[in-house]
Amino acid sequence: MAHSPLSDVISCLSDYDPNALPVAQAQAIIRDFITPVGAIEKVALRSALDRVLADDIVSAIDVPAHDNSAMDGYAVRGGDLAAGTATLKIVGTAYAGSGCDAVVLAGECVRIMTGAPMPAGCDTVVPQEFVQGATEASVTMPAGVVKTGDNRRLKGEDLGAGKPALAKGRILRPADLGLLASLGIAEVPVRRRLRVAFFSTGDELRSIGEPLDAGCVYDSNRYTLYGMLTRLGCDIIDMGVVKDDPAQLEAAFRSACENADAVITSGGVSVGEADYTKQIMAHLGDVTFWKIGMRPGRPMAFGRIASNGKGAYLFGLPGNPVAVMVTFYFFARDALLRMMGADSAPLPLLQAVSEGAIRKKPGRTEYQRGIVSIDASGRRQVRITGSQGSGILRSMSEANCMVVLGHEQDSVKAGDLVDVLLFEGLV
Ligand code: AMP
Ligand code: MG
16 A cells, blocks of 8 residues: 655644654654554454454344343233222233233233243233232232333334444444344454564663673563553564664564564664664654653654565654553554554543642653542542652552643642543453
């Protein structure tokens, strides 16, 4: 697919400054530049969990297929209860799955179980806990316990035949699998999984299992990336640590973009970084280097690289471990969702009362790691997790949220409301 150059996307912005780029502008450029990967496959319903629906699903049937009872009790003609307490003759029993063939006449009723089809003539169910003097033959209904139509589920009330059930682009969650099953759908069209290659750059990095030489650190970024990409439903290609050597870096970038839809690297994109990463990224494609108005995560490379006719989007994330996670969540995540053809809504921010003061300068977005809790009066409150250095991954691990302090925002006073992004939702 032909791609318009990044410069076309960027030229639409009147006040573009790659050395002081607001978060929102970087997000907008990325969003405009990304196009979805097209391919579709059909998978069995269970395998569709967390995948992106590739087609609109329209119901072929009414769900439920017939009017049925919402309670265990007695199916009656509502009109029979209008005149006050009524004793009705029981003319049959309706079970879920089999129903009852009786046609119910005035003064009659049918014993009915939850989910059983409403017998002909009945429009109302009296729950069994409301009746009196039930025998095999008859039952007494007190006045005023139900209105006509109560406790009856209508045919098609969940979903009518021909009605849209799910729209393409949706990431299928447990409720959606259940909904598809309720329509009798066994196979689901989904987008193919995105392939994402990633590697870490830096001579100081050692992989776990290797001895930690003097001056070195263990590579943690590949593990946070593994976790975040797996949660996003990507197929991953972990390419390890690549030394700061031009031939090795070029080979890694080429192999990554030949085999993946997107390439994510960490490290080597800082200002004044004395390595080859940036040169090789630029040499292999249409890549721009930004200093983003944010903390942590200022330097980032973004674009598209190609080798032997195969291309991939590139996210050159900073090296610092917290910066990697923040730039992944706030830039790469949305881009990867777009590539997958998924609906990508902005991350849901909640508000919480800040327990303490937070120092902040306007002109950049800050992502502080925080712990949300509920105070004695039931209000959501948040406190910052100790030291906020961009290399301190413990701050991220201890946190259950990020406090997002917007571009224009000034310092926060204790008791002010702040935006937070919770890390965990329902599984
Ligand atoms: P850089 O962006 O390459 O200048 O790296 C910034 C900081 O992050 C340096 O202290 C690096 O040692 C550290 N760093 C870079 N990559 C990793 C990694 N994969 N795992 C842990 N720390 C890293
Ligand atoms: Mg480095």
